[in-house]
Amino acid sequence: MAKLTLAKDLFLYPSPTGTYFSVSEHEDNKSRQFLQHLLGERTTPALSIDSLKHLMQTDDEEQALNLLHHCQKLGWIQGLKKPLTAPNATLEDFLPTLLSSFSSQEKSLLADEQGLYLGSQGFPHETAEELSALSAELAIIHKRRSGLLKNNLSIASQSWGIVDAYGNNQLGFWPLYIGGYRFMLVIAGTPFFNHPDFVNLVWALSVRYATTETSQSS
Numbered sequence: 001m002a003k004l005t006l007a008k009d010l011f012l013y014p015s016p017t018g019t020y021f022s023v024s025e026h027e028d029n030k031s032r033q034f035l036q037h038l039l040g041e042r043t044t045p046a047l048s049i050d051s052l053k054h055l056m057q058t059d060d061e062e063q064a065l066n067l068l069h070h071c072q073k074l075g076w077i078q079g080l081k082k083p084l085t086a087p088n089a090t091l092e093d094f095l096p097t098l099l100s101s102f103s104s105q106e107k108s109l110l111a112d113e114q115g116l117y118l119g120s121q122g123f124p125h126e127t128a129e130e131l132s133a134l135s136a137e138l139a140i141i142h143k144r145r146s147g148l149l150k151n152n153l154s155i156a157s158q159s160w161g162i163v164d165a166y167g168n169n170q171l172g173f174w175p176l177y178i179g180g181y182r183f184m185l186v187i188a189g190t191p192f193f194n195h196p197d198f199v200n201l202v203w204a205l206s207v208r209y210a211t212t213e214t215s216q217s218s
Contacts, residue, residue: 004065004066004068004069006047006048006049006065006068007047007079008047009081010046010047010079010080010081011044011045011046011047011079011080011081011082011083011084012038012044012045012046012047012051012055012077012079012080013038013044013077013078013079013080013084013199014035014038014039014076014077014078014199015075015076015077015078015199016193016194016195016196016198016199017074017075017076017193017194018035018071018074018075018076018077019035019039019198019199019202019203020193020198021035021076022035022036022039022076022202023036023176023177023178023202024157024158024159024174024175024176024177025156025158025177026177026182030056030067031067031070031071031074031076033056033057034055034056034067034071035071035076035077036178036206036210037054037055037056037057038055038077039202039203039206039207039210040206040207040210041055041086041207042085042086042207043083043084043085043086044080044083044084044085046083047079049061049064049065052064052065052067052068086203086204086207087200087203087204091118091119091204091208092119094200094204095110095118095119095121095201096119096120096121097121097197098197098200098201099119099120099121099122099201100121100122101192101195101197101198102185102187102191102192102193102195102197102198103121103122103187103188103189103190103191103192104188104189104190104191104192105122105188105189106121106122107121107122107123107187107188107189108120108121108122108185108186108187108188109121109123109128109131109132109185109186110183110184110185110186110201111131111132111135111136111183111184111186112132112181112182112183112184113136113139113181113182113183113184114136115132115133115134115135115136115137116132117129117131117132118183122188123188131171131186132184132186134173135173135184135186136184138160138173138184139175139182139184142158142160146158158175159172159173159174159175160172160173161173169189169190169191170188170189171186171187171188172185172186172187172191173185173186174186174187174191176202176205178202178205178206178209178210179206179209179210181209183205
């Protein structure tokens with residue numbers, strides 16, 4: 001195998017697909033940890049051996065290059081010509097704008113693990129409250145029955161959906177695991193995760209919550 005080399009003058013940034021992979025499950029692996037560390041940076045890091053070793057928590061250059069190559073083949077990362085900075089606004093300010101991008105009906109919300117919604121777009125207040133509570137209840141059900149779904153039925157997904165008679169999604173519940181926290185995206189209609197706003201949402205949450213957890217545990 002030819003020795004891997006790095007492109008010059010690029011900045012590391014996760015793709016929407018890589019971002020979804022990084023937060024869709026709680027179980028860790030090296031690829032997921034790398035992407036989570038990348039999303040915990042406030043500014044996109046320059047592509048270099050040193051930055052890769054830092055993000056991948058390894059001193060092995062070959063191992064770092066191979067993991068980067070693996071993530072690149074799967075379309076989980078991309079190289080930018082100019083650096084970007086994580087969204088700096090408060091969640092209350094930018095969540096409504098971002099949330100409208102994820103739904104074919106422009107109806108979605110973000111809830112925390114206690115069942116309280118942090119932001120909502122398109123849903124009336126009372127509906128948003130009830131859906132947030134329902135998302136917490138579904139998370140409890142999933143935790144209780146995850147053995148059946150994963151081991152007996154080979155269903156690894158942790159998302160839940162309400163479908164019509166044709167199997168089309170009417171309402172979906174999508175967990176986001178960030179640091180030690182679990183959030184839930186509730187989306188009406190077809191979900192649109194392949195969108196730059198999804199990266200911005202997870203990036204902002206990662207900087208705010210994953211880095212806070214790290215600083216408290218250190």
